[in-house]
Amino acid sequence: MADGNDEHGAEILKQAQALFSELGVEAVSMHQVAKAAGVGQATLYRRYPNKGNLCMALMKAKFDQLMAEMKQDLEESSDLPVRERLSRFMTRQILFAHRDIEWMKEVFRSCKLKDVRENVFEAPPFKFLYSNILQLLEEASGRGELIALDPPFAASLITASITPELLFYWDEKGYTAEEIAKQYTQTFIAPLFVS
Numbered sequence: 001m002a003d004g005n006d007e008h009g010a011e012i013l014k015q016a017q018a019l020f021s022e023l024g025v026e027a028v029s030m031h032q033v034a035k036a037a038g039v040g041q042a043t044l045y046r047r048y049p050n051k052g053n054l055c056m057a058l059m060k061a062k063f064d065q066l067m068a069e070m071k072q073d074l075e076e077s078s079d080l081p082v083r084e085r086l087s088r089f090m091t092r093q094i095l096f097a098h099r100d101i102e103w104m105k106e107v108f109r110s111c112k113l114k115d116v117r118e119n120v121f122e123a124p125p126f127k128f129l130y131s132n133i134l135q136l137l138e139e140a141s142g143r144g145e146l147i148a149l150d151p152p153f154a155a156s157l158i159t160a161s162i163t164p165e166l167l168f169y170w171d172e173k174g175y176t177a178e179e180i181a182k183q184y185t186q187t188f189i190a191p192l193f194v195s
Contacts (some may be wrong), residue, residue, distance in 0.1 A: 012037040012044060013061060016054055025055065025102050025131045059100060066096045067128050074132065082140035083193045090133060090158070090189060091181040097167055099175035120160070130159040137192075145193055158188060 015036035019028045030051060031046040048054040070092055077085050097104065120126055134155035140146045162184070170180050 008037070008039055008043065009047060012039060012047065012054075013058055017058055020055075020058075025051070028033070030054075055104075059104065062096070062100060062126050066092070067125075070132070071130075076151075082136050082143070083147055083189065085139075086133065086136045086187050087185040089136070090162070090185060093129065094167075094181040094184060095177045096160060097162065097164070098171065098180065101167060101171055105168060126159055130155050133158050140193065147192055147194060149192065154192065161188060 016028070016033045019032055028051075030044060030048075031041060034041045037044070047175065048057065070089060073088065073092065074085060077088065080088075097176060119148065134151055137146065137149075137151035137155055141149075141151055167180070176184075
């Protein structure tokens with residue numbers, strides 16, 4: 001999959017994001033994206049064979065920005081209790097994913113989904129989330145703040161627990177992103193810590 005690191009790629013992503021935001025992902029055709037970006041359809045399809053690939057490229061760019069923000073937040077909040085930092089970390093991830101839920105739905109509906117999905121456990125988002133969650137759990141364990149658990153195992157489960165499918169389900173049930181984050185941290189984060 002192509003990225004937006006060159007002039008054409010950046011313009012395609014910029015215009016796709018604007019169109020998706022204005023009209024909704026389903027309403028936008030690849031032809032509209034090509035026209036708005038000022039590129040031929042052949043150029044667009046060489047970079048992004050379908051709308052699912054285009055959505056994945058947009059999500060990658062957004063996640064790269066989120067990772068930088070999350071790293072900064074962890075550094076700036078290092079004086080807070082681990083439980084609070086871990087809750088903030090997961091809340092930020094949930095709010096991010098929920099904000100772009102329509103794009104994620106489009107990616108999952110794409111008939112070429114097998115072409116854009118990779119082993120989730122090897123994907124950069126999983127690795128980033130896992131390593132930071134593990135670091136926080138190991139810190140809490142070293143301070144005696146955790147219940148008896150294996151931090152690497154727990155970090156894997158926490159990281160894997162927020163799936164797009166589960167977010168789609170909660171969204172369809174009418175939960176707001178804030179409600180999902182609150183329920184999630186109360187259910188999965190708080191019980192890991194000694195009272």
